[in-house]
Amino acid sequence: MEGLTVELRRGPHVESRHVVHAVVADPSGAVVRSWGDPDRLTHPRSAVKPLQALPLVETGAADAFGLGSVELAMACASHNGEPGHVSTVETWLARIGCTVDDLECGTERAHLDQDPAATAARNNCSGKHVGFLTVARHLGVDTAGYIRADHPVQELVRAALAETTRTALDPAEAGTDGCGIPVHPMPLHAIATAAAGFGSPSEWAEARAHAAHRLAAAMVAQPWYVAGTGRLCTDLLTAGGGDVIVKVGAEGVQLVALPRLGLGVAIKAEDGSVPASEVALGHVLAELEGADRADVFDSRRRITNHVGTHVADLRVAAAT
Amino acid sequence: MEGLTVELRRGPHVESRHVVHAVVADPSGAVVRSWGDPDRLTHPRSAVKPLQALPLVETGAADAFGLGSVELAMACASHNGEPGHVSTVETWLARIGCTVDDLECGTERAHLDQDPAATAARNNCSGKHVGFLTVARHLGVDTAGYIRADHPVQELVRAALAETTRTALDPAEAGTDGCGIPVHPMPLHAIATAAAGFGSPSEWAEARAHAAHRLAAAMVAQPWYVAGTGRLCTDLLTAGGGDVIVKVGAEGVQLVALPRLGLGVAIKAEDGSVPASEVALGHVLAELEGADRADVFDSRRRITNHVGTHVADLRVAAAT
Numbered sequence: 112m113e114g115l116t117v118e119l120r121r122g123p124h125v126e127s128r129h130v131v132h133a134v135v136a137d138p139s140g141a142v143v144r145s146w147g148d149p150d151r152l153t154h155p156r157s158a159v160k161p162l163q164a165l166p167l168v169e170t171g172a173a174d175a176f177g178l179g180s181v182e183l184a185m186a187c188a189s190h191n192g193e194p195g196h197v198s199t200v201e202t203w204l205a206r207i208g209c210t211v212d213d214l215e216c217g218t219e220r221a222h223l224d225q226d227p228a229a230t231a232a233r234n235n236c237s238g239k240h241v242g243f244l245t246v247a248r249h250l251g252v253d254t255a256g257y258i259r260a261d262h263p264v265q266e267l268v269r270a271a272l273a274e275t276t277r278t279a280l281d282p283a284e285a286g287t288d289g290c291g292i293p294v295h296p297m298p299l300h301a302i303a304t305a306a307a308g309f310g311s312p313s314e315w316a317e318a319r320a321h322a323a324h325r326l327a328a329a330m331v332a333q334p335w336y337v338a339g340t341g342r343l344c345t346d347l348l349t350a351g352g353g354d355v356i357v358k359v360g361a362e363g364v365q366l367v368a369l370p371r372l373g374l375g376v377a378i379k380a381e382d383g384s385v386p387a388s389e390v391a392l393g394h395v396l397a398e399l400e401g402a403d404r405a406d407v408f409d410s411r412r413r414i415t416n417h418v419g420t421h422v423a424d425l426r427v428a429a430a431t
Numbered sequence: 432m433e434g435l436t437v438e439l440r441r442g443p444h445v446e447s448r449h450v451v452h453a454v455v456a457d458p459s460g461a462v463v464r465s466w467g468d469p470d471r472l473t474h475p476r477s478a479v480k481p482l483q484a485l486p487l488v489e490t491g492a493a494d495a496f497g498l499g500s501v502e503l504a505m506a507c508a509s510h511n512g513e514p515g516h517v518s519t520v521e522t523w524l525a526r527i528g529c530t531v532d533d534l535e536c537g538t539e540r541a542h543l544d545q546d547p548a549a550t551a552a553r554n555n556c557s558g559k560h561v562g563f564l565t566v567a568r569h570l571g572v573d574t575a576g577y578i579r580a581d582h583p584v585q586e587l588v589r590a591a592l593a594e595t596t597r598t599a600l601d602p603a604e605a606g607t608d609g610c611g612i613p614v615h616p617m618p619l620h621a622i623a624t625a626a627a628g629f630g631s632p633s634e635w636a637e638a639r640a641h642a643a644h645r646l647a648a649a650m651v652a653q654p655w656y657v658a659g660t661g662r663l664c665t666d667l668l669t670a671g672g673g674d675v676i677v678k679v680g681a682e683g684v685q686l687v688a689l690p691r692l693g694l695g696v697a698i699k700a701e702d703g704s705v706p707a708s709e710v711a712l713g714h715v716l717a718e719l720e721g722a723d724r725a726d727v728f729d730s731r732r733r734i735t736n737h738v739g740t741h742v743a744d745l746r747v748a749a750a751t
């Protein structure tokens with residue numbers, strides 16, 4: 112299968128092998144470059160959280176509740192559920208007159224195994240969900256059921272996704288995400304097109320372009336709130352200084368806006384491997400930016416064991 | 432690529448796709464059946480822990496220190512580091528006059544993130560390592576450096592691996608495992624041959640055959656100590672009642688002995704996915720045993736989200 116072949120080598124031999132699709136588009140939807148299949152049908156999952164957060168700003172909800180860059184970054188986040196993430200969500204919930212009981216995202220099994228008292232505020236999607244609740248409050252509609260496809264909040268979210276990806280989203284084709292909201296499969300190039308628009312929204316309507324600027328600026332200003340300690344999104348947003356707006360999603364999907372270049376990138380690991388998608392992104396960025404961001408990617412390409420010995424390498428071995 | 436194609440479907444569409452190699456051999460090394468590439472060079476990692484534990488029994492070390500089925504199961508384990516696993520390792524270390532400071536496996540980053548006081552006893556390989564220390568004590572050699580290829584313990588382990596897999600192991604080809612010991616790449620069919628012998632060791636020398644019986648019986652008697660709560664090895668050893676001796680390894684490798692059928696199975700996910708390797712194993716076992724072990728595998732084929740909604744399926748879509 113064509114694409115970026117990412118190999119895990121241990122000693123002199125290949126241990127595992129991944130194939131990763133990547134596509135680069137401009138805001139008009141033109142595909143500038145691709146590896147693998149640019150039409151690969153892809154469930155973008157959490158990679159499109161920055162697009163799903165557009166209604167939070169566009170509707171005026173963010174301003175009505177006085178949200179700052181920390182809250183806007185968290186609306187776009189897949190966070191680690193570290194104490195600072197959880198307390199931010201709890202304070203924000205209180206500000207809109209809600210509690211953790213209003214969150215419909217559930218609590219991850221892994222968090223409950225560590226701490227039986229963990230709440231849905233610790234769910235990696237809790238920032239997105241309190242964002243949805245904020246929109247519901249601002250619209251004056253019932254908050255219950257805000258994750259359902261026919262709720263006014265999800266209708267706004269679906270419209271923002273359809274318009275920015277330039278894709279007709281058929282509810283009959285939708286699946287359900289880990290946190291309960293609808294997830295719409297789309298060609299990989301459509302995600303790259305929306306990413307390009309998010310970073311360079313001059314073709315978007317004024318209110319949406321303004322919302323994209325606010326959200327992108329918040330992600331760059333508060334990278335820890337987008338993911339957390341040790342995570343690629345946090346490290347790359349920090350290193351990128353506004354040149355790279357990146358958001359990971361489950362099953363090896365990455366959405367990247369490159370405002371300086373006026374381009375968007377979408378990545379999908381055929382097998383869903385997040386580490387392989389990260390290393391592939393390093394390769395794509397080096398090609399587009401003309402320089403390797405070694406400070407961010409070397410630690411992801413070089414695998415060390417539990418005592419710190421370098422035991423394996425995860426690298427792009429072929430690019431077609 | 433040929434093999435077992437394992438698809439993750441969300442809604443009506445494929446989200447991710449894996450290719451898994453599987454091979455079935457008898458104790459003589461004859462390949463009875465295969466999917467994908469039976470010669471696929473494979474780092475068996477933790478899947479061969481039951482073979483690496485053979486010297487513990489063969490040398491008389493296990494009897495000299497009065498080890499029971501719990502300790503022997505842990506010598507073959509990749510455990511969760513739950514409190515019962517950790518306390519067993521600590522008690523065993525004391526019995527041989529060692530402490531956690533003698534373990535050279537390191538402590539996993541994930542455990543330290545949860546608990547900065549976590550020791551190497553919590554490492555998933557700690558049972559294997561205290562087994563190695565027990566052999567060193569019994570031989571009367573220095574325990575320090577027991578993970579090195581030229582230490583007498585690792586020389587015994589390498590000989591057991593080479594003989595049971597019927598493979599010449601070249602130290603120049605070796606890599607280093609996550610826990611610091613050498614890991615030897617070998618064709619997948621060689622792992623299946625050793626698995627068959629482990630479950631049906633009538634062709635093995637008497638002391639080794641006895642050791643295999645003891646270790647297999649311990650794994651069946653104490654399945655929780657082989658892995659832990661919610662893990663495939665524990666669930667399948669429990670359900671199998673001695674008909675299925677299974678051990679997972681990193682990067683999607685499975686070693687399975689089927690004593691009733693006189694066969695061994697080795698599995699390797701091309702991309703290293705453990706969930707895909709588990710679902711593939713369910714398919715292979717159903718083919719060989721003529722019945723689906725739905726009680727063990729249904730929960731692994733049916734993916735639910737954080738609120739318990741069935742959102743996706745992980746299934747074998749093609750077998751070539």
